[in-house]
Amino acid sequence: MRIGILALQGAFEKHAEVARSLGHEAVLVRSKADFEDLDGLILPGGESTVQLKLIDRFDLEWSLTRFAAAGKPILATCAGLILVARTVTQPEQRSFGFIDVHVARNAWGRQIDSFEAKADEGNLPLVFIRAPRILEVGEDVEVLARFRGEPVLVRQGNVTCATFHPELTNDPHVYRLAFRRSSAKGLPGFAPLGAGASAPHA
Numbered sequence: 067m068r069i070g071i072l073a074l075q076g077a078f079e080k081h082a083e084v085a086r087s088l089g090h091e092a093v094l095v096r097s098k099a100d101f102e103d104l105d106g107l108i109l110p111g112g113e114s115t116v117q118l119k120l121i122d123r124f125d126l127e128w129s130l131t132r133f134a135a136a137g138k139p140i141l142a143t144c145a146g147l148i149l150v151a152r153t154v155t156q157p158e159q160r161s162f163g164f165i166d167v168h169v170a171r172n173a174w175g176r177q178i179d180s181f182e183a184k185a186d187e188g189n190l191p192l193v194f195i196r197a198p199r200i201l202e203v204g205e206d207v208e209v210l211a212r213f214r215g216e217p218v219l220v221r222q223g224n225v226t227c228a229t230f231h232p233e234l235t236n237d238p239h240v241y242r243l244a245f246r247r248s249s250a251k252g253l254p255g256f257a258p259l260g261a262g263a264s265a266p267h268a
């Protein structure tokens with residue numbers, strides 16, 4: 067697949083490396099024209115406030131929205147998740163609403179800025195860096211992995227979001243989930259990580 071990585075700010079290079087290592091073509095996306103002919107898109111971690119300003123400056127919101135609405139797969143990690151969430155708090159911030167989750171920014175507190183862990187089930191490695199927390203998930207959101215009972219990997223249709231940094235582990239699982247060939251809803255035959263795969267209202 068031809069996968070774009072939004073490359074305005076943050077951790078985009080490593081995502082490009084992983085995408086290439088999985089046999090995809092990686093395209094750094096910085097302008098509207100760069101969206102052409104992409105099959106998938108990664109919104110990387112970084113600083114969501116800065117990313118939002120740059121998206122405005124380069125007038126990319128419509129391109130992003132159109133991409134999401136076309137049903138093409140999007141993987142949003144950390145700051146990327148903050149951009150695509152329905153609502154954002156701590157502090158409040160504008161977001162695009164591609165996925166029905168409510169997130170709090172920098173929600174683990176300063177004492178534990180960054181840490182590594184494993185998902186509650188499925189052995190998925192997690193690297194958190196000033197990570198957001200998903201406080202609520204809508205009923206159409208699947209929870210694919212949890213940490214200490216909280217959702218950390220979620221999906222709604224074509225939009226897959228991680229509160230952690232999958233590009234910093236050697237586990238391609240998250241990319242495979244996000245960019246599986248069919249991104250249609252329903253996911254026949256898909257075995258989610260962990261037991262509690264249905265999405266409760268938090």
Ligand SMILES: NC(=O)CC[C@H](N)C(=O)O
Pocket residue numbers: 110111112113114115143144145146148171172195196197198
């Ligand atoms: N690693 C990250 O992407 C951190 C996200 C950052 N704390 C934000 O609020 O945008």
